Amino acid sequence: MRNLLPGRFARRLALAFAALGIGAAALTAVIVNAAFGARFDDYLAKQQQIHQKQLVVLFTAEYSHDHAWKPQSLNQLAPTVTMTGSQVELRAANGKHVWSLADANVDPATLAMHRDMMGIGDLGPTRKLPITVDGARAGTLEVRVPQGQIPAVDKDFRSDVNQLLAAGGFTAGLVALAVGLYTARRATAPIAELTDAASDLAAGQRDRRVTTIPDNEIGQLATTFNTMADRVEKEDELRRLFASDVAHELRTPLAVLRSELEAVQDGIREPTPKVITSLHDETLRLGRLIADLETLASADAATFTLERHPLSLTALVRGTLEGLTSRFTDAGLDLHTDLAEVHVDGDEVRLRQIVTNQLINALKFVSPGGTVTVTLHQDDGWAELNVADTGPGIPAEDLPHIFDRFFRSRTARADGSGIGLAVAAELTAAHGGTLTADSTPGQGATFxxxxxxxxxxSAKAGGRPEHSSTSRASRRRPNSQPDSGRSPG
Incomplete structure (x- = not known):
């Protein structure tokens, strides 16, 4: 592994874990402090209510003695009221002033000093509390009691909790950071290896593969990458073999053309009709090879278009067979047909090319005296064309690759480029169909x-038929379309 240190993504992931841990601790601290604050506020409010009730009870008892407010008796209550640190004013039932601490010569400064000495806080808001005796309103007590202070033990407890929360948040952040780094390293290690492998593959190291394959989506990606790398390596090998075969096939007709033309130029041979025919055959051979390459290129081009229209596939197959009858006769092969009436929506030129390529393939491999059987019928919404021969069959190791690009069987004859089936598979896929092969060595093959x-x-949906096969075209692109009508030889 090249990247021993965590990358940018790994660091970000680790920091995200740490931020999550610290954030969770901070949120907990806020919630706990809010809860404690509400509890303490309730506690202080209850203390004020208790003081207010005590003062009401005190003045109610004073009125109950004589059922009248007597200033001299009320003055005797001044020390008790002063001890509470409260500020009071008594009014009669009609709202007139009756008594206050000022009437007992207790000034506000004395009350404030007393509150400071007692540590009971500042005065709260004014409350008007009714004084009722025997169900009758005797007066109203306007009172301001101290707001109270949180006891020191409660303050210490709250401070200790905050300190614990802060320490917990810091510890959670460190733990989350460590866990985040570990998790990020484990999560990004396969990605880093995959990145390095992709770079090596792009640099030409075709044997590079990913070795770390976890059991998750990244593992699926690594497996897909390895499959792609295998395919790239295989196609490189096939491309090299194909280039070698093409060079060989080009070299032979070119050598014949050159030797014949030089012999004519030197006067060694006369330009007789036989010589001209030989040169013409070699040029035709070159033309077929070039046409094969152009067709394969057109099948892979982005401008691949099909000129679709309704047509009789039966008539198309029959016409193609009639055009090749002489070649089958010259090859000493028997041609049997069984064609039912079937109609499809497709490109006539491309469909004819699909049929031609399969028949030409049979011509290459079936020995004289063999038989080629062509059948056409309709099966559950699909047109099924079978081309069966009595040739030597396809070797088991070649069967999975016969539709691969650039693949050529070792048993192929030298009069073709070996890409006809790949083109046929591409064109069939472009029509929304499939081309499959089944073969047993020594017992022929069926396409x-x-x-x-x-x-x-199925045609409207552009779907694929569900059909088991020994081999399928290696690349499926139903939306890709050809732009040339040439048929490979």
């Missing part, structure tokens, strides 16, 4: 083309 029939739900 099955399935296409949506005209007006079927």
């Amino acid at each position: 099955t083309t399935r296409l949506p029939v005209l007006g079927s739900g």
